[in-house]
Amino acid sequence: MHSAPREPGSPVPGPQIGGPAAAKSPVVGREHEVELLEAALDSGAHVVLEGPPGTGKTTLLRAVAHHAEVPFVFVEGNAELTPARLIGHFDPALVLDRGYRPETFVDGPLAQALRSGALLYVEEVNRIPEETLNVLLTVMSEGELHVPRLGCVVAAPEFRFVAAMNPFDAVGTARISSAIYDRVCRISMGYQTAADEETVVVLRAPRVPEPWRAKVVELVRATREHGEIRVGSSVRGAIDMVRLSTSLARRRAVDVTEWRVGLDAAVVALSGRIRLQESCSRSAETVVQELYEKAFGSTPERPEGGDAPGGA
Ligand SMILES: Nc1ncnc2c1ncn2[C@@H]1O[C@H](COP(=O)(O)OP(=O)(O)OP(=O)(O)O)[C@@H](O)[C@H]1O
Numbered sequence: 001m002h003s004a005p006r007e008p009g010s011p012v013p014g015p016q017i018g019g020p021a022a023a024k025s026p027v028v029g030r031e032h033e034v035e036l037l038e039a040a041l042d043s044g045a046h047v048v049l050e051g052p053p054g055t056g057k058t059t060l061l062r063a064v065a066h067h068a069e070v071p072f073v074f075v076e077g078n079a080e081l082t083p084a085r086l087i088g089h090f091d092p093a094l095v096l097d098r099g100y101r102p103e104t105f106v107d108g109p110l111a112q113a114l115r116s117g118a119l120l121y122v123e124e125v126n127r128i129p130e131e132t133l134n135v136l137l138t139v140m141s142e143g144e145l146h147v148p149r150l151g152c153v154v155a156a157p158e159f160r161f162v163a164a165m166n167p168f169d170a171v172g173t174a175r176i177s178s179a180i181y182d183r184v185c186r187i188s189m190g191y192q193t194a195a196d197e198e199t200v201v202v203l204r205a206p207r208v209p210e211p212w213r214a215k216v217v218e219l220v221r222a223t224r225e226h227g228e229i230r231v232g233s234s235v236r237g238a239i240d241m242v243r244l245s246t247s248l249a250r251r252r253a254v255d256v257t258e259w260r261v262g263l264d265a266a267v268v269a270l271s272g273r274i275r276l277q278e279s280c281s282r283s284a285e286t287v288v289q290e291l292y293e294k295a296f297g298s299t300p301e302r303p304e305g306g307d308a309p310g311g312a
Protein backbone atom coordinates (compact mmCIF):
# COMPACT_ATOMS: atom_id res chain seq x y z
CA MET A 1 0.00 0.00 0.00
CA HIS A 2 1.20 3.48 -0.78
CA SER A 3 -0.06 6.92 0.14
CA ALA A 4 -0.22 9.88 -2.18
CA PRO A 5 3.28 11.39 -2.20
CA ARG A 6 3.65 14.12 0.35
CA GLU A 7 5.87 16.83 -1.02
CA PRO A 8 6.14 19.76 1.32
CA GLY A 9 6.20 23.15 -0.35
CA SER A 10 3.50 22.94 -3.01
CA PRO A 11 0.34 23.31 -0.93
CA VAL A 12 -2.11 26.06 -1.68
CA PRO A 13 -3.69 26.76 1.71
CA GLY A 14 -7.38 27.33 1.94
CA PRO A 15 -10.47 26.49 3.92
CA GLN A 16 -12.09 23.08 3.60
CA ILE A 17 -15.49 23.20 2.03
CA GLY A 18 -18.01 20.65 3.31
CA GLY A 19 -19.14 17.47 1.64
CA PRO A 20 -17.30 14.18 1.24
CA ALA A 21 -14.44 16.34 0.14
CA ALA A 22 -11.86 16.49 2.77
CA ALA A 23 -11.87 12.93 4.02
CA LYS A 24 -8.39 11.56 3.89
CA SER A 25 -8.31 8.57 1.56
CA PRO A 26 -5.15 6.53 1.23
CA VAL A 27 -4.46 5.72 -2.41
CA VAL A 28 -3.15 2.29 -3.29
CA GLY A 29 -0.60 2.48 -6.12
CA ARG A 30 -1.40 5.12 -8.77
CA GLU A 31 1.88 6.98 -8.18
CA HIS A 32 2.08 7.84 -11.87
CA GLU A 33 -1.48 9.19 -12.05
CA VAL A 34 -0.99 11.15 -8.82
CA GLU A 35 2.12 12.75 -10.28
CA LEU A 36 0.38 13.61 -13.56
CA LEU A 37 -2.66 15.02 -11.82
CA GLU A 38 -0.64 17.15 -9.41
CA ALA A 39 1.50 18.48 -12.25
CA ALA A 40 -1.54 19.24 -14.42
CA LEU A 41 -3.28 21.12 -11.62
CA ASP A 42 -0.08 23.00 -10.73
CA SER A 43 0.29 24.04 -14.35
CA GLY A 44 -3.14 25.64 -14.26
CA ALA A 45 -4.91 23.02 -16.36
CA HIS A 46 -8.40 21.69 -15.88
CA VAL A 47 -8.50 17.91 -16.02
CA VAL A 48 -10.74 15.03 -16.99
CA LEU A 49 -10.15 11.69 -15.28
CA GLU A 50 -11.42 9.05 -17.63
CA GLY A 51 -11.84 5.42 -16.69
CA PRO A 52 -14.35 2.68 -15.97
CA PRO A 53 -16.36 2.78 -12.73
CA GLY A 54 -14.52 1.94 -9.56
CA THR A 55 -11.02 2.61 -10.85
CA GLY A 56 -10.27 5.06 -8.05
CA LYS A 57 -10.93 8.41 -9.75
CA THR A 58 -12.70 9.93 -6.75
CA THR A 59 -10.25 8.37 -4.31
CA LEU A 60 -7.31 9.78 -6.24
CA LEU A 61 -8.72 13.28 -6.50
CA ARG A 62 -9.72 13.43 -2.84
CA ALA A 63 -6.24 12.39 -1.82
CA VAL A 64 -4.60 14.96 -4.10
CA ALA A 65 -6.88 17.73 -2.81
CA HIS A 66 -6.22 16.67 0.77
CA HIS A 67 -2.50 16.61 0.22
CA ALA A 68 -2.45 20.02 -1.46
CA GLU A 69 -4.75 21.37 1.28
CA VAL A 70 -6.99 22.96 -1.31
CA PRO A 71 -10.71 23.21 -0.74
CA PHE A 72 -12.60 20.57 -2.63
CA VAL A 73 -16.17 20.88 -3.89
CA PHE A 74 -17.85 17.67 -4.98
CA VAL A 75 -20.79 17.58 -7.39
CA GLU A 76 -22.62 14.50 -8.64
CA GLY A 77 -23.32 15.00 -12.36
CA ASN A 78 -26.81 14.01 -13.45
CA ALA A 79 -29.72 15.24 -15.55
CA GLU A 80 -31.07 17.28 -12.60
CA LEU A 81 -27.95 19.42 -12.30
CA THR A 82 -29.44 22.65 -13.66
CA PRO A 83 -27.34 25.81 -14.07
CA ALA A 84 -29.07 27.27 -10.98
CA ARG A 85 -28.12 24.23 -8.89
CA LEU A 86 -24.53 24.45 -10.03
CA ILE A 87 -24.10 28.23 -9.88
CA GLY A 88 -26.40 29.21 -7.02
CA HIS A 89 -29.63 31.20 -6.72
CA PHE A 90 -31.23 34.22 -5.09
CA ASP A 91 -33.12 33.29 -1.93
CA PRO A 92 -36.74 34.30 -2.73
CA ALA A 93 -37.60 35.27 0.86
CA LEU A 94 -34.47 37.37 1.28
CA VAL A 95 -35.02 38.99 -2.12
CA LEU A 96 -38.55 40.01 -1.09
CA ASP A 97 -37.12 41.58 2.00
CA ARG A 98 -33.92 43.14 0.71
CA GLY A 99 -33.95 42.89 -3.08
CA TYR A 100 -31.34 41.43 -5.44
CA ARG A 101 -28.13 42.00 -3.54
CA PRO A 102 -24.94 39.98 -3.22
CA GLU A 103 -25.93 38.90 0.30
CA THR A 104 -29.27 37.48 -0.87
CA PHE A 105 -27.51 35.20 -3.32
CA VAL A 106 -26.89 31.65 -2.12
CA ASP A 107 -23.71 30.31 -3.71
CA GLY A 108 -23.97 26.95 -5.42
CA PRO A 109 -20.92 24.69 -5.77
CA LEU A 110 -19.55 26.56 -8.79
CA ALA A 111 -19.75 30.05 -7.25
CA GLN A 112 -18.29 28.61 -4.03
CA ALA A 113 -15.41 27.00 -5.89
CA LEU A 114 -14.68 30.08 -8.02
CA ARG A 115 -14.59 32.44 -5.06
CA SER A 116 -12.54 30.20 -2.78
CA GLY A 117 -10.16 28.89 -5.42
CA ALA A 118 -11.28 25.31 -4.89
CA LEU A 119 -11.04 22.12 -6.87
CA LEU A 120 -14.50 21.63 -8.36
CA TYR A 121 -15.01 17.92 -9.01
CA VAL A 122 -17.96 16.92 -11.20
CA GLU A 123 -18.58 13.19 -11.44
CA GLU A 124 -20.28 11.70 -14.50
CA VAL A 125 -19.91 15.03 -16.29
CA ASN A 126 -21.26 13.51 -19.49
CA ARG A 127 -24.67 13.20 -17.81
CA ILE A 128 -25.23 16.88 -17.06
CA PRO A 129 -27.65 18.91 -19.19
CA GLU A 130 -26.27 20.86 -22.13
CA GLU A 131 -26.99 24.29 -20.63
CA THR A 132 -25.13 23.37 -17.42
CA LEU A 133 -22.23 22.11 -19.46
CA ASN A 134 -22.15 25.40 -21.34
CA VAL A 135 -21.77 27.26 -18.04
CA LEU A 136 -18.73 25.14 -17.20
CA LEU A 137 -17.24 25.55 -20.66
CA THR A 138 -17.57 29.33 -20.38
CA VAL A 139 -15.95 29.34 -16.95
CA MET A 140 -13.05 27.25 -18.26
CA SER A 141 -12.55 29.54 -21.26
CA GLU A 142 -13.05 32.90 -19.59
CA GLY A 143 -12.23 32.32 -15.95
CA GLU A 144 -15.35 34.11 -14.84
CA LEU A 145 -19.06 33.64 -14.51
CA HIS A 146 -21.79 36.16 -15.31
CA VAL A 147 -24.86 35.81 -13.15
CA PRO A 148 -27.91 37.93 -14.00
CA ARG A 149 -28.62 40.54 -11.27
CA LEU A 150 -25.51 39.47 -9.34
CA GLY A 151 -22.79 40.41 -11.77
CA CYS A 152 -19.47 38.79 -12.49
CA VAL A 153 -17.92 36.13 -10.25
CA VAL A 154 -14.22 35.98 -11.09
CA ALA A 155 -12.33 32.70 -10.62
CA ALA A 156 -9.67 32.85 -7.92
CA PRO A 157 -6.31 31.87 -9.45
CA GLU A 158 -6.33 28.47 -7.72
CA PHE A 159 -9.73 27.48 -9.10
CA ARG A 160 -9.57 24.21 -11.05
CA PHE A 161 -12.22 22.06 -12.63
CA VAL A 162 -11.83 18.28 -12.61
CA ALA A 163 -14.35 16.08 -14.37
CA ALA A 164 -14.78 12.34 -14.19
CA MET A 165 -16.02 10.39 -17.17
CA ASN A 166 -16.69 6.72 -17.71
CA PRO A 167 -15.91 5.58 -21.26
CA PHE A 168 -18.51 2.77 -21.00
CA ASP A 169 -21.28 5.23 -20.20
CA ALA A 170 -23.06 5.96 -23.46
CA VAL A 171 -25.27 8.68 -21.94
CA GLY A 172 -24.36 11.98 -23.54
CA THR A 173 -20.73 11.09 -24.15
CA ALA A 174 -20.58 11.94 -27.85
CA ARG A 175 -22.33 15.25 -27.34
CA ILE A 176 -19.97 16.33 -24.66
CA SER A 177 -16.64 15.01 -25.71
CA SER A 178 -15.28 17.50 -28.22
CA ALA A 179 -16.28 20.59 -26.27
CA ILE A 180 -14.85 19.30 -23.00
CA TYR A 181 -11.77 17.62 -24.42
CA ASP A 182 -10.68 20.84 -26.11
CA ARG A 183 -10.50 22.62 -22.75
CA VAL A 184 -9.04 19.99 -20.44
CA CYS A 185 -6.09 17.68 -20.04
CA ARG A 186 -6.97 14.01 -19.85
CA ILE A 187 -5.68 11.34 -17.49
CA SER A 188 -6.70 7.80 -18.24
CA MET A 189 -7.48 5.53 -15.28
CA GLY A 190 -7.39 1.87 -16.24
CA TYR A 191 -7.82 -1.12 -13.98
CA GLN A 192 -4.96 -1.66 -11.52
CA THR A 193 -2.74 -4.72 -11.12
CA ALA A 194 -4.03 -7.75 -9.22
CA ALA A 195 -1.64 -6.98 -6.37
CA ASP A 196 -2.95 -3.40 -6.04
CA GLU A 197 -6.56 -4.58 -6.20
CA GLU A 198 -5.84 -7.07 -3.42
CA THR A 199 -4.45 -4.25 -1.31
CA VAL A 200 -7.57 -2.17 -1.97
CA VAL A 201 -9.67 -5.11 -0.77
CA VAL A 202 -7.53 -5.39 2.37
CA LEU A 203 -8.26 -1.71 3.06
CA ARG A 204 -12.00 -1.87 2.43
CA ALA A 205 -13.15 -5.31 3.54
CA PRO A 206 -12.80 -7.56 6.59
CA ARG A 207 -9.72 -9.69 7.05
CA VAL A 208 -9.81 -13.03 5.21
CA PRO A 209 -7.13 -15.62 4.37
CA GLU A 210 -4.78 -14.16 1.80
CA PRO A 211 -4.94 -17.00 -0.80
CA TRP A 212 -8.73 -16.90 -0.75
CA ARG A 213 -8.75 -13.10 -1.18
CA ALA A 214 -6.38 -13.47 -4.13
CA LYS A 215 -8.85 -15.84 -5.78
CA VAL A 216 -11.68 -13.34 -5.25
CA VAL A 217 -9.66 -10.70 -7.05
CA GLU A 218 -8.78 -13.22 -9.78
CA LEU A 219 -12.49 -13.98 -10.25
CA VAL A 220 -13.43 -10.31 -10.44
CA ARG A 221 -10.65 -9.62 -12.92
CA ALA A 222 -11.80 -12.57 -15.03
CA THR A 223 -15.19 -10.86 -15.48
CA ARG A 224 -13.31 -8.21 -17.52
CA GLU A 225 -11.89 -10.79 -19.92
CA HIS A 226 -14.88 -13.07 -20.48
CA GLY A 227 -16.17 -13.18 -24.07
CA GLU A 228 -19.82 -13.02 -23.07
CA ILE A 229 -19.36 -10.04 -20.74
CA ARG A 230 -19.38 -6.54 -22.22
CA VAL A 231 -18.43 -4.70 -19.01
CA GLY A 232 -16.88 -6.56 -16.10
CA SER A 233 -16.88 -5.74 -12.43
CA SER A 234 -14.66 -3.17 -10.78
CA VAL A 235 -12.77 -3.79 -7.56
CA ARG A 236 -16.00 -2.79 -5.80
CA GLY A 237 -17.28 -6.28 -6.71
CA ALA A 238 -14.32 -7.86 -4.90
CA ILE A 239 -14.82 -5.63 -1.85
CA ASP A 240 -18.50 -6.57 -1.67
CA MET A 241 -17.83 -10.26 -2.25
CA VAL A 242 -15.40 -10.37 0.68
CA ARG A 243 -17.74 -8.38 2.92
CA LEU A 244 -20.72 -10.52 1.99
CA SER A 245 -18.86 -13.81 2.38
CA THR A 246 -17.75 -12.73 5.83
CA SER A 247 -21.27 -11.93 6.86
CA LEU A 248 -22.77 -15.08 5.29
CA ALA A 249 -20.12 -17.26 6.92
CA ARG A 250 -20.96 -15.76 10.30
CA ARG A 251 -24.66 -16.49 9.85
CA ARG A 252 -24.01 -20.04 8.69
CA ALA A 253 -21.34 -20.58 11.33
CA VAL A 254 -18.87 -21.83 8.72
CA ASP A 255 -15.51 -20.69 7.48
CA VAL A 256 -15.44 -17.72 5.11
CA THR A 257 -13.62 -19.89 2.58
CA GLU A 258 -16.45 -22.45 2.46
CA TRP A 259 -17.25 -23.15 -1.22
CA ARG A 260 -20.97 -22.38 -1.18
CA VAL A 261 -20.56 -19.22 0.90
CA GLY A 262 -18.18 -17.94 -1.76
CA LEU A 263 -20.48 -18.94 -4.61
CA ASP A 264 -23.52 -17.24 -3.08
CA ALA A 265 -21.49 -14.13 -2.30
CA ALA A 266 -20.03 -14.06 -5.83
CA VAL A 267 -23.45 -14.32 -7.47
CA VAL A 268 -24.94 -11.60 -5.27
CA ALA A 269 -21.93 -9.29 -5.44
CA LEU A 270 -21.19 -9.68 -9.15
CA SER A 271 -24.27 -10.66 -11.16
CA GLY A 272 -25.67 -7.12 -11.15
CA ARG A 273 -22.30 -5.54 -11.82
CA ILE A 274 -21.49 -7.30 -15.05
CA ARG A 275 -23.08 -6.29 -18.34
CA LEU A 276 -23.57 -9.23 -20.70
CA GLN A 277 -23.14 -9.03 -24.46
CA GLU A 278 -26.44 -8.67 -26.33
CA SER A 279 -25.71 -12.01 -27.99
CA CYS A 280 -25.33 -13.85 -24.67
CA SER A 281 -28.32 -16.07 -23.98
CA ARG A 282 -27.19 -17.17 -20.51
CA SER A 283 -28.07 -15.42 -17.27
CA ALA A 284 -25.57 -13.31 -15.37
CA GLU A 285 -25.81 -15.78 -12.46
CA THR A 286 -24.75 -18.66 -14.70
CA VAL A 287 -21.81 -16.74 -16.10
CA VAL A 288 -20.68 -15.73 -12.59
CA GLN A 289 -20.94 -19.34 -11.42
CA GLU A 290 -18.82 -20.49 -14.37
CA LEU A 291 -16.13 -17.96 -13.45
CA TYR A 292 -16.39 -18.84 -9.78
CA GLU A 293 -15.81 -22.51 -10.56
CA LYS A 294 -12.79 -21.61 -12.66
CA ALA A 295 -11.24 -19.70 -9.76
CA PHE A 296 -12.36 -21.86 -6.82
CA GLY A 297 -12.86 -25.31 -8.35
CA SER A 298 -16.05 -26.85 -9.66
CA THR A 299 -16.96 -28.87 -6.62
CA PRO A 300 -16.82 -27.95 -2.99
CA GLU A 301 -13.74 -29.06 -1.20
CA ARG A 302 -14.55 -31.54 1.55
CA PRO A 303 -17.78 -30.19 3.15
CA GLU A 304 -17.31 -29.39 6.81
CA GLY A 305 -20.61 -30.55 8.24
CA GLY A 306 -20.68 -33.86 6.32
CA ASP A 307 -23.52 -33.00 3.89
CA ALA A 308 -22.41 -32.17 0.38
CA PRO A 309 -24.06 -28.92 -0.72
CA GLY A 310 -26.81 -29.29 -3.31
CA GLY A 311 -26.76 -28.11 -6.93
CA ALA A 312 -26.61 -24.50 -8.11
N1 LIG B 1 -6.17 3.08 -5.83
C1 LIG B 1 -7.06 2.93 -4.85
N2 LIG B 1 -6.71 3.14 -3.57
C2 LIG B 1 -7.59 2.96 -2.56
N3 LIG B 1 -8.87 2.63 -2.75
C3 LIG B 1 -9.29 2.42 -4.01
C4 LIG B 1 -8.42 2.57 -5.12
N4 LIG B 1 -9.11 2.30 -6.25
C5 LIG B 1 -10.35 2.01 -5.86
N5 LIG B 1 -10.48 2.08 -4.51
C6 LIG B 1 -11.68 1.77 -3.73
O1 LIG B 1 -12.61 1.23 -4.65
C7 LIG B 1 -13.87 1.88 -4.55
C8 LIG B 1 -14.14 2.68 -5.81
O2 LIG B 1 -13.21 3.75 -5.92
P1 LIG B 1 -13.65 5.21 -6.42
O3 LIG B 1 -15.00 5.57 -5.87
O4 LIG B 1 -12.53 6.13 -6.17
O5 LIG B 1 -13.78 4.91 -7.99
P2 LIG B 1 -14.31 5.86 -9.16
O6 LIG B 1 -13.39 5.67 -10.29
O7 LIG B 1 -14.51 7.25 -8.64
O8 LIG B 1 -15.71 5.19 -9.48
P3 LIG B 1 -16.97 5.84 -10.26
O9 LIG B 1 -16.55 5.96 -11.70
O10 LIG B 1 -18.04 4.81 -10.09
O11 LIG B 1 -17.27 7.15 -9.62
C9 LIG B 1 -13.81 2.73 -3.29
O12 LIG B 1 -14.24 1.94 -2.21
C10 LIG B 1 -12.33 3.02 -3.13
O13 LIG B 1 -12.01 3.17 -1.81
Ligand SMILES: [Mg+2]
Pocket residue numbers: 057058059123164
Ligand atom coordinates in the same frame (compact mmCIF):
# COMPACT_ATOMS: atom_id res chain seq x y z
MG1 LIG C 1 -16.20 8.40 -8.50
